Amino acid sequence: MSPRPDVSEERKNQILDAAGAVFGRLGFHDARMDDIVRESGLSKGTLYWYFTSKDAIITGLMQRIFDLGMGALRTLEGADGTVRERLLAYTRRLGDDFQRLSAVSSIAFEFYAVAARHKTVRHFLKEYFTQYRATVARLIAQGIERGEFRAVDADTVATTLAALYEGLVLLWFVDREAVHWDTQGSDSVGLLLDGLRP
Amino acid sequence: MSPRPDVSEERKNQILDAAGAVFGRLGFHDARMDDIVRESGLSKGTLYWYFTSKDAIITGLMQRIFDLGMGALRTLEGADGTVRERLLAYTRRLGDDFQRLSAVSSIAFEFYAVAARHKTVRHFLKEYFTQYRATVARLIAQGIERGEFRAVDADTVATTLAALYEGLVLLWFVDREAVHWDTQGSDSVGLLLDGLRP
Amino acid sequence: MSPRPDVSEERKNQILDAAGAVFGRLGFHDARMDDIVRESGLSKGTLYWYFTSKDAIITGLMQRIFDLGMGALRTLEGADGTVRERLLAYTRRLGDDFQRLSAVSSIAFEFYAVAARHKTVRHFLKEYFTQYRATVARLIAQGIERGEFRAVDADTVATTLAALYEGLVLLWFVDREAVHWDTQGSDSVGLLLDGLRP
Amino acid sequence: MSPRPDVSEERKNQILDAAGAVFGRLGFHDARMDDIVRESGLSKGTLYWYFTSKDAIITGLMQRIFDLGMGALRTLEGADGTVRERLLAYTRRLGDDFQRLSAVSSIAFEFYAVAARHKTVRHFLKEYFTQYRATVARLIAQGIERGEFRAVDADTVATTLAALYEGLVLLWFVDREAVHWDTQGSDSVGLLLDGLRP
């Protein structure tokens, strides 16, 4: 009677979950399709039924991860408080997220490496950062409007902030003992926002 | 006995040159030892005589590249001009270097990706960034001493600057049209240094 | 109970039609069951409902094709005219058929290749050619009876003619520009029949 | 001192020998590269060092087999005796060869099947049969010159003979009990040559 429920979204998530875990553990290159098969509890045929290749899984995972990151940023726009307060809160949250999803952060740099060779990946990241900077720029513009910041170029500041976040993640990733998110994150962003004072 | 000139250094450089070109073109994973063999003009046996494995070549190349980067920074310490002037000059030079060695930048992110899994690589990068931050910190300290900056924590600023540089390279790498080194580099660093004014 | 019309024959033909098209295009090996599914407009389950395997489809198609060929030959027996006239008419018709069903001819050789390994296929072809030769032999016997040919061994001539036909198809198949059915067919058969003159 | 002797020809033959045996036993499709590896006594890497793919081995084998067949035919041109005698002798020899290399004959039809899809293979076979027919045509022309045959078109006869040979091999291949090379070969060719009498 009932038409079989569509499990395809569920399956895809099942596969991406498994892929995320395996890639985080072994990296794109050392991870075997069989590892993902085992981790997902599905069969190899099923993996290939939903994703055409290992690369397709990598790309799918990339979209999922960056979409998540984008969502977090977007909530800032409508939130309460001064822009500075909101950016500092976001900074803390970013640290929490990365610390929690340590595995994910180790994949992120593989995406950037892949981007050098894969046009599609490069385009995706381009689009992502374009939106990311635009969102931050709107926040900065808000700050300028409210008299919180002096009349700087919002886009320039947005790129600077985006760069700062990415760079901090990288340094933290390489040396977690030397770079403490709790203090360094707020300090760095604070330093930058200090330069924006009217 | 015979005073045959030591070609060992020359050979190693020949191999690393070839590896740099090939890795830049194809990435670590897609580059074959045979590609490096062809590019270097040496034989496969000779490659393995000087480097025990593909990984050893990757690591060797990493040291060479990062050592170069470190050298550029060190020259700042003894140079003339205000700290701000020197940092801005360095920023411009960094942009020139990356634009010139475009291939190298695409490898850099592979190193970070590798770092996640390779203890040795991670240790090397850790050490590199430690020194990098220390060098920048000394510059900042100079600036504070001279009254150019207010009494901030030099280490915090150094980490912030290092993060900013890495992040800018990343953003530029992903979207060269949107991120113009010429203006964005100076602007970002300038913005940060503005926050340090006494 | 309900006198639902038996679609079973129709379905089988639908599948064999599709299989013929796909095999002609791709060959037995490169053709996928999914290709036949798509071409037939049926579902995969339905294919397997009517044919137990890919091999069964191949065998089914073989029977259909060779049965067609046999039918054409049989009409010769009761036809009017001298045996020579009838054989030459058949030769022309054969050429027309192959030219029309070009795809089929490319499958024929796959059947012969399969015959080497598949007992069932070999037996089928054996039986086919036995009947084929017998039919031709009866025709030749008719010619001898009527004084059209000298008293040769009808079986030997039948095998020779059968071989000639198969060989011509092969040569035409490999090089259609060099072997023109229109002339070569009649000429070859004519040459052979010349040797049978009383 | 001595430069290592070039074993590449030897290796290639070693591989083609093994491939011939395996393909004859299992057919192109069912034969695994590992079967050829085992049969050849070489390693898989070595197979791929000398042949780029399974297809390359198939093609290589095809050239070798057909080249052999061509050689046998060529010896006829300069031989003694009437053309009829020589052709009949060749017919017997063909039968012997096929009976001896039974495995090879089962591959031949796979080549024809492959030719339908592979341009290169088709071109090779085209060229082969073109030369084959030309050689036979020269023989027939000799016979006409000497007054052994009437003034027929040598090319037409050559194609007819070539077709006859191929067809006989096919019939013999499908039903060895019904088609006896010893008698049928000579009889068929004899019958055709009878038609050429002045």
Place this chain on the structure above:
DNA sequence: CATGAATGAGCGTTCATTCAT
């Protein structure tokens, strides 16, 4: 030091077949 033919474990992908619905 230098060479390059040889190795073989290992991987991504395929696809005929099944079976719960």
Place this chain on the structure above:
DNA sequence: AATGAATGAACGCTCATTCAT
């Protein structure tokens, strides 16, 4: 009868590394 998601054994090919010369 009909469907199509699910299965998993199997295969062609790769490529870092070795070692006899």
